[in-house]
Amino acid sequence: MARFDTAVVNGTAVLPGHGAIRADIGIKDGRIVAICDSIPASEAEEVIDARGHLVLPGAVDAHFHLGIYRDIAEDARSETASSLAGGVTSVISYFRTGSHYLEKSGPYAEIFPEVLERTSGNSWVDYGYHLAPMVRDQIREIERLVNEDGVASFKYYMFYKGMDLAGQPGESETMSEVYDLGHMFEIMEEVARLQASRTDGSRISLSIHCEQPELIRVFMERVQSEGVLEGLEAYSAARPPLTEHLAVAEVGVLAGHTRCPVNLLHLSSEEALEAALELKRQHPSLDARLETTLHHLALTYETYNDQRGKVNPPIRAQSDVEALWRGVLRGEIDWVCSDHACCSEEHKEGELWRALPGFGGTALIYPFMLTEGRRRGLSLERIVGLVATNPARAYGLAPRKGAITIGADADLAIVDVEQTHAVTPERLLSAQEYTPFEGMELAGWPVRTLLRGRTAFAGGETVGEPAGSYLKRPLMAEPIPAS
Numbered sequence: 001m002a003r004f005d006t007a008v009v010n011g012t013a014v015l016p017g018h019g020a021i022r023a024d025i026g027i028k029d030g031r032i033v034a035i036c037d038s039i040p041a042s043e044a045e046e047v048i049d050a051r052g053h054l055v056l057p058g059a060v061d062a063h064f065h066l067g068i069y070r071d072i073a074e075d076a077r078s079e080t081a082s083s084l085a086g087g088v089t090s091v092i093s094y095f096r097t098g099s100h101y102l103e104k105s106g107p108y109a110e111i112f113p114e115v116l117e118r119t120s121g122n123s124w125v126d127y128g129y130h131l132a133p134m135v136r137d138q139i140r141e142i143e144r145l146v147n148e149d150g151v152a153s154f155k156y157y158m159f160y161k162g163m164d165l166a167g168q169p170g171e172s173e174t175m176s177e178v179y180d181l182g183h184m185f186e187i188m189e190e191v192a193r194l195q196a197s198r199t200d201g202s203r204i205s206l207s208i209h210c211e212q213p214e215l216i217r218v219f220m221e222r223v224q225s226e227g228v229l230e231g232l233e234a235y236s237a238a239r240p241p242l243t244e245h246l247a248v249a250e251v252g253v254l255a256g257h258t259r260c261p262v263n264l265l266h267l268s269s270e271e272a273l274e275a276a277l278e279l280k281r282q283h284p285s286l287d288a289r290l291e292t293t294l295h296h297l298a299l300t301y302e303t304y305n306d307q308r309g310k311v312n313p314p315i316r317a318q319s320d321v322e323a324l325w326r327g328v329l330r331g332e333i334d335w336v337c338s339d340h341a342c343c344s345e346e347h348k349e350g351e352l353w354r355a356l357p358g359f360g361g362t363a364l365i366y367p368f369m370l371t372e373g374r375r376r377g378l379s380l381e382r383i384v385g386l387v388a389t390n391p392a393r394a395y396g397l398a399p400r401k402g403a404i405t406i407g408a409d410a411d412l413a414i415v416d417v418e419q420t421h422a423v424t425p426e427r428l429l430s431a432q433e434y435t436p437f438e439g440m441e442l443a444g445w446p447v448r449t450l451l452r453g454r455t456a457f458a459g460g461e462t463v464g465e466p467a468g469s470y471l472k473r474p475l476m477a478e479p480i481p482a483s
Contacts, residue, residue, distance in 0.1 A: 004028055004044040006453050008412060011050025014057070016389065016403045019381045025055065027410040030452035033480055035406060048455075050414045053447060056384055057404045058089025058125075058411030059365045062391035063265065063291065063337035066093040066127075068100050069347060069356065070431070072115065076122040078431040079342050079360065080468060083125050084457035085429045086363035087413030087446040090392070090401050090471065091125055091340075094155055094207075096132035105134065108141050112149060116470055123468030124456055126411075128395070130155050130207055133187050134179065142190045150472025152204055152396040153263070154191060156184045158247045159211040159312070181250060184208075188260035195261055202396050202474035203287070205261040210247035210272065211239060211313055219243070224353070232301035235352060236314040241271035244313060248272060252279035261287035263394065266339055268296045268313040270323030277332060289334040289394055292324050294361045294368050297336065299436055308348045309436040311339070312357045325376055328386065335391040336369060338362040342432045359436055363428040366415055368437075370444030374417075396473030407480045410453035413446045421445055427460070 004026040013023040015035065026034030026044065041047050061083060067075045083091055095115055097105040104111065108131060119127060132155040133139045145151040161180055188206060195204045220238040223229060229237050248264060255262045256279075264276050267290060276290050299315045309315055327333045341358030348355045365387050373383045384403070392402025400409050423440045425433060449457035456463055 002043055002045045004034070004039065006046045006048060006410070007039040007041070007044035008048045008050050008055055008414070009039055011053050011055035011414065013055040013404055014380045014384050016381070016405060019379060020054065025404065025410075025412070027453040030410055030454075031480060032404060032406055032408050032410050035404065048414070048448065052416070052418070054380070054415045054417055055404070056087060056366065056413045056415060057388045057402055057408070058413055058449065058451070059087050059387040060391040060395075060397060060402050061088045061091045061338050061340065061362050061365060062335060062395055063293065063339045064091040064093040064362065065339070065341040065358065066091075066119065067095070067102070068341050068358070069343055072101070072118040073122045075342055076119050076127075077124075077466060078429070079340060079362065080124040080127070080466070081462050082340070082360060082428050082430040083362045084449045084462060085427070085446065085460075087366035087415060087449055088362055089125050089411035089413070089449065089451050090127070090397060091362070092128040092130055092153070092395055092471075094130045094132065096155070096157075097134050097138070108138055108145060112145070120470070122466055124462055124466045125451060125468045126401075126471050127468055128397070128471035128473055132157065136178070136183070136186070139186050139190055142187070143194060146194055146204055152202065152473035153207055154187060154205070155207045155209070156187055157209045158184070158250070159209065159213045159216060161213045181254065185254050185258070188254055188258040192258045192260040196259075200474065203261060203394065205263055205287070205394070207263040207265050208251055209265050209312070210244050210251060212243040212246040212250070215243045215246060220353075231305040231307055231352065232309055232315050233305060235310055236301055236316055239312070239314050241269035241316070241320070244269055244272035245275040248275035248279055252282060255286055255288065256283040259286065263289050263291060265291050266293045266296065266313060267291065267324065267333070269316050269320040272313075273323060273327050273332070290327070290332060291335055291337060292328070292333050293337055293339045294364055295339070295359075295436065297321060297324055297328070298368060298372065298440070304436050306436070307352045307355050308345065308359065308434055310348065310352065310355050310357050311359065329376060329378065333386075334394065336386045337391065338365060342430055345433050360428065360430045360432045361437065363430065364423065364437055364442070366413055366446060367442040367444045368440075370415065370417055371442045397471060397475050399477055400475045407477060410450060412450040414448040415444050415446045417443050419443060419445070429462070
């Protein structure tokens with residue numbers, strides 16, 4: 001009987017604390033059980049030759065939106081296939097009650113099982129959920145969601161106060177009577193209380209979309225009435241960095257008081273980054289972590305002034321892209337994600353202000369970061385940290401996810417950093433008909449992606465059937481299978 005189910009041999013593995021080294025990896029029962037100089041072919045049932053390629057831990061795309069504009073089951077099947085194409089093997093998707101998603105409100109005790117049922121059997125990658133308490137009764141559910149359902153992270157959308165997803169004033173998306181700073185404060189209190197009671201070293205946190213709605217209202221009125229700017233430049237001016245700055249400052253006051261661990265999501269501008277760093281300087285003992293996205297590191301309204309690129313917060317100027325990259329290079333930004341939301345061209349048509357925000361990008365996690373990150377001087381180990389290790393640690397998936405270590409799940413991306421391919425919608429395997437990244441020449445495309453030791457993607461397409469499992473967090477370490 002072979003010692004290993006699978007051996008990945010002859011590749012250059014990126015290992016924590018060691019960087020890129022020549023190593024073979026032995027897999028048994030879906031877990032990594034050996035990392036060594038050489039594994040003879042006779043010791044494995046299946047041998048995967050990774051000669052000439054990098055072997056990376058599967059990326060953890062910690063900002064995802066399954067089912068926001070489409071049926072959750074349908075969305076999971078197509079969009080997690082797109083994840084595999086980018087070397088992503090775990091996603092954590094946001095879900096909230098209210099408009100979009102399931103178009104209903106009520107207790108998560110009733111709604112979350114439906115979400116899990118619709119996702120089950122349709123995801124190509126392992127998946128978790130961040131949940132947003134939209135009404136006060138849902139705040140009272142947080143403790144049960146943590147202790148019974150394995151939900152370790154929650155969300156608050158600051159701009160929903162009197163504003164819908166597209167940015168239009170009037171009815172918000174919440175289906176709640178009160179959705180304001182007081183609501184966020186009470187969520188913070190509960191999350192902080194639960195975090196303080198943890199004895200296992202795990203982290204319960206609140207993720208926050210930082211845009212200030214009262215300022216958006218003022219700037220949106222001005223931009224529309226002046227009629228000077230067009231497209232995404234107009235949209236950025238209508239939701240300027242000042243709205244992020246003030247929102248981050250408000251978070252700082254409340255998180256500083258409650259001691260709630262926070263994640264500042266999709267920072268899009270130099271001003272937002274500086275505000276986040278100021279928050280950390282003012283509250284040095286506060287657990288505050290910073291996120292940015294692929295599109296805020298890659299796109300500007302100067303180079304892509306097409307309303308299909310409408311997203312919240314908006315795509316900014318080149319100076320903001322450069323500032324965010326400086327934050328990445330200095331280690332100030334903790335992780336990079338996609339904020340993937342499959343949004344069809346139909347949803348982008350018509351007036352800019354009513355077009356729906358968001359687009360896909362999960363398939364570009366490794367290709368973009370390996371191409372642009374290396375060009376800007378990031379080491380391979382730093383890139384792996386940004387897209388795999390750090391989000392896994394922040395959201396309760398480590399040590400099972402996010403790094404190539406003994407005992408970890410055998411989630412691996414085998415990538416080719418020598419060949420360059422242009423980004424096309426077809427290469428991304430998403431149901432979205434377009435991509436704002438189209439035409440970018442990127443290296444680092446996965447030639448094979450393994451989920452828990454089994455090939456799930458190879459030759460540019462998925463293999464077999466979806467086998468993703470729900471990630472009940474914290475994902476505790478288990479005994480290593482005997483080899």
